[in-house]
Amino acid sequence: MDEEYDYIVIGSGIGGLASASMLSRLGYKVLVLEQHDRAGGCMHVFDDKGFEFDTGVHYIGGMKKYETRINALIKGTLKWNQLGAEDEHYAYDTILMGDHIKHDYRSIIWKEDLLHKFPDDKEAIKKFANAIAIYSSIPSMIWGLAKLYHIWFGNLIMKFIVWYYPELGMSWEELLDSWTDNNELKQTLSGNFGDMGGLTKECSAWIVLGVHKHYLREGAFYPVGGPLAITRGMIPVIERAGGRVLVRAKVSEIIVSERGCAMGVKIQKGKKESAVRAKLGVISAIGYSLTNKLTQNKLPELPKSLQQRSACHITIFIGLRGSQEELKLPSKNFWMFPGMGKEETYDDFISSLRGDFCQKGRALGFLGFPSAKDPDFARRFPGKSTAVLISELPWELVEEWKDEKVDHRSDEYQAMKEKWADHIMETCMFKHFPNLRDRIEYKKIGSPLSSAHYLGKEQGESYGLSFPVERYTKSHEFLRPETSIFALWLTGQDVLTSGWAGALGGAELTVGAIAGYYDVPAILSGKNLWDDLVKMPELKEKDFATDY
Numbered sequence: 001m002d003e004e005y006d007y008i009v010i011g012s013g014i015g016g017l018a019s020a021s022m023l024s025r026l027g028y029k030v031l032v033l034e035q036h037d038r039a040g041g042c043m044h045v046f047d048d049k050g051f052e053f054d055t056g057v058h059y060i061g062g063m064k065k066y067e068t069r070i071n072a073l074i075k076g077t078l079k080w081n082q083l084g085a086e087d088e089h090y091a092y093d094t095i096l097m098g099d100h101i102k103h104d105y106r107s108i109i110w111k112e113d114l115l116h117k118f119p120d121d122k123e124a125i126k127k128f129a130n131a132i133a134i135y136s137s138i139p140s141m142i143w144g145l146a147k148l149y150h151i152w153f154g155n156l157i158m159k160f161i162v163w164y165y166p167e168l169g170m171s172w173e174e175l176l177d178s179w180t181d182n183n184e185l186k187q188t189l190s191g192n193f194g195d196m197g198g199l200t201k202e203c204s205a206w207i208v209l210g211v212h213k214h215y216l217r218e219g220a221f222y223p224v225g226g227p228l229a230i231t232r233g234m235i236p237v238i239e240r241a242g243g244r245v246l247v248r249a250k251v252s253e254i255i256v257s258e259r260g261c262a263m264g265v266k267i268q269k270g271k272k273e274s275a276v277r278a279k280l281g282v283i284s285a286i287g288y289s290l291t292n293k294l295t296q297n298k299l300p301e302l303p304k305s306l307q308q309r310s311a312c313h314i315t316i317f318i319g320l321r322g323s324q325e326e327l328k329l330p331s332k333n334f335w336m337f338p339g340m341g342k343e344e345t346y347d348d349f350i351s352s353l354r355g356d357f358c359q360k361g362r363a364l365g366f367l368g369f370p371s372a373k374d375p376d377f378a379r380r381f382p383g384k385s386t387a388v389l390i391s392e393l394p395w396e397l398v399e400e401w402k403d404e405k406v407d408h409r410s411d412e413y414q415a416m417k418e419k420w421a422d423h424i425m426e427t428c429m430f431k432h433f434p435n436l437r438d439r440i441e442y443k444k445i446g447s448p449l450s451s452a453h454y455l456g457k458e459q460g461e462s463y464g465l466s467f468p469v470e471r472y473t474k475s476h477e478f479l480r481p482e483t484s485i486f487a488l489w490l491t492g493q494d495v496l497t498s499g500w501a502g503a504l505g506g507a508e509l510t511v512g513a514i515a516g517y518y519d520v521p522a523i524l525s526g527k528n529l530w531d532d533l534v535k536m537p538e539l540k541e542k543d544f545a546t547d548y
C-alpha cells in the first residue's frame with residue numbers, strides 16, 4: 001500500500017469506527033483495518049438463508065445523549081426504537097428467576113416497582129438509588145480524568161474517590177451484602193448481571209451501578225435498521241475525508257521505531273505481509289493485551305489483578321417462520337434463570353452451571369427478538385422473525401477444539417454444541433414461548449470459538465477484560481488512551497469499560513486526548529469534543545460524492 005494516512009485504526013468495532021469517524025470530522029485522513037470479512041466488531045450483523053441477526057449489541061441506553069452524538073458521526077440521521085410496550089411502561093428487561101421472581105425493569109418508575117415488591121427493604125432500595133446517583137455524578141468524571149493526566153495525579157484522585165465513596169471500591173456482592181440480607185432483593189438487583197457476566201463477588205460495584213444507570217434513566221433503545229445502520233453510517237464519513245475501511249486486513253504487527261515511536265502497521269493477507277505508514281499515529285481498538293502482542297510486548301504487562309478476561313458465551317441464532325404481526329414477539333429482553341432457588345446466591349447458581357451446564361431444569365438464558373426491536377425488519381425480511389438466545393459458557397468447555405478449522409470442526413464438537421443449545425432452548429425459550437417450537441426454520445450456534453475467530457478474542461471473551469474492583473480504581477496507569485509507546489493510542493472498551501456506550505466513551509477519551517481537548521488551556525476555555533462535533537452540520541446524501 002503506497003498511500004499514507006494520518007492515523008491508522010486497528011479494529012472496526014464501535015470503539016475503532018467512532019474514533020475514526022470523529023477524527024475524520026476533525027479533518028484527518030484515517031485508515032481502519034479489520035481482520036473479519038465485515039466491519040462492525042461486536043456491532044456486526046450477519047445474514048444467512050434469508051435471516052439477519054445481530055451479534056453483540058442487543059440494547060443501548062442513555063439515548064438522550066447518544067442520539068445527537070451518533071448523528072454527528074454518520075451519514076444521514078439514525079432513528080432509534082424504544083424497547084418494550086407503552087402499556088408496560090417500556091419495560092426493557094424482564095427478570096425471571098426460579099418460580100419466585102418476575103420483575104420488569106423500566107425507567108422512571110423503577111424505584112416504585114422495587115418498593116412495591118420489597119416493602120420491608122425501603123432502606124436498601126434507597127441506598128441502591130443513592131448509589132446510582134453517585135455513579136452518575138462526580139466519580140465518573142474524575143475516573144475519566146485519572147486516565148488523561150499524570151499517573152501520580154490519577155493515583156491521588158482515585159484514592160480520594162474510593163475514600164469518599166467507599167461503595168465504589170467494593171464488589172457487587174459486598175455492596176449488596178452491606179445493604180440487605182434479603183436474598184430475593186439481591187437476586188433481583190443482579191438480574192441483568194449477565195451484562196457483565198461471571199460472578200458478583202469478582203465484579204466491581206462501580207460498573208454494575210453504571211449499567212443500571214445506563215438503562216434505568218430513559219429505558220433501552222435499538223437502532224432502526226439494526227446495529228448495521230451505525231456501521232454503514234460511519235464508513236462513508238471516514239471515506240469522505242479521504243480515509244478507508246478495509247476488511248480481511250489483519251494487523252500482524254505495530255511497527256515501532258528504535259526510538260519508541262509507532263510508525264505504522266504490517267497487514268497480513270494470507271501468507272503476504274504489507275506495511276502501511278501512519279503520519280501521526282496508530283490507534284488500537286482491539287484491547288490492551290492484543291495490542292501489546294502486536295508491539296512484541298513493548299508495553300508494560302498488566303498487573304495480575306487486571307489480566308483476567310471477561311465471560312464467554314454460547315449464542316443460538318434462531319430464524320422463525322412468521323411475521324411480527326403473527327408471532328407478536330416482545331421487543332424487551334428476558335433474563336431467565338430457571339431452577340434458581342430462593343435462597344441460592346447468584347454466584348452459587350452460576351458456579352453450579354459452570355460445573356455442569358446441562359442440569360435438568362436449570363440454566364441461564366438471555367433471550368431477545370431482534371426482529372421485534374427493529375421496526376424496519378419486516379420491510380427487509382417479510383414474513384420472518386428472529387430470536388437470539390445467549391448463555392454463559394466457559395472457554396474451558398470448548399478449548400480442546402480451538403485448533404480445528406472454523407466450519408470444519410469435528411462431529412464431537414458439533415454434537416456438544418447441539419446438546420448445550422437444546423438444553424437452553426428447552427429450559428429457557430420453550431418454557432416461556434412454547435408456540436415458537438414449530439416455527440423454527442433456521443438455527444446456528446456460536447460458541448466462544450466463534451468469538452475467537454470472528455472477533456479476534458484471545459479466549460472467546462465477550463467483553464474484553466473482566467471487571468474486578470481494581471479495573472475501576474487502579475487501572476489508570478495502563479487502561480488509558482496514551483501508551484508508553486509514542487504515537488500509539490488505545491481506544492474502545494478496554495480504555496474505560498465494556499458495552500457499546502463504554503467503547504464509545506473510550507473513543508471520546510482517546511480522540512479528545514489526541515486533538516488536545518483535555519489540555520488545560522482547552523479545558524479552561526470550555527472546549528468540548530462532543531459540543532464541537534454536534535455543532536457541525538449533519539452530513540446528508542448530497543455531501544457525498546459516492547452513492548453508498
Ligand SMILES: Cc1cc2nc3c(=O)[nH]c(=O)nc-3n(C[C@H](O)[C@H](O)[C@H](O)COP(=O)(O)OP(=O)(O)OC[C@H]3O[C@@H](n4cnc5c(N)ncnc54)[C@H](O)[C@@H]3O)c2cc1C
Nearest residue numbers: 011013014015035041042056058059251456492493499500
Ligand atoms: C454477545 C454479546 C452481547 C453484547 N450485548 C451488548 C448489548 O446489548 N449492549 C451493549 O451496550 N453492549 C453489548 N455487548 C458489548 C459491546 O458490544 C462491546 O463492549 C463493544 O461493542 C466493544 O466495542 P469495541 O470497539 O471496543 O471492540 P469490538 O467490537 O470487539 O471490536 C474490535 C474489532 O477488532 C478486530 N480485530 C481484532 N484483532 C485484530 C487485528 N489484529 N487486526 C485487525 N482487526 C482486529 C475484531 O475483529 C473486532 O472487529 C455485547 C457483547 C457481546 C459479545
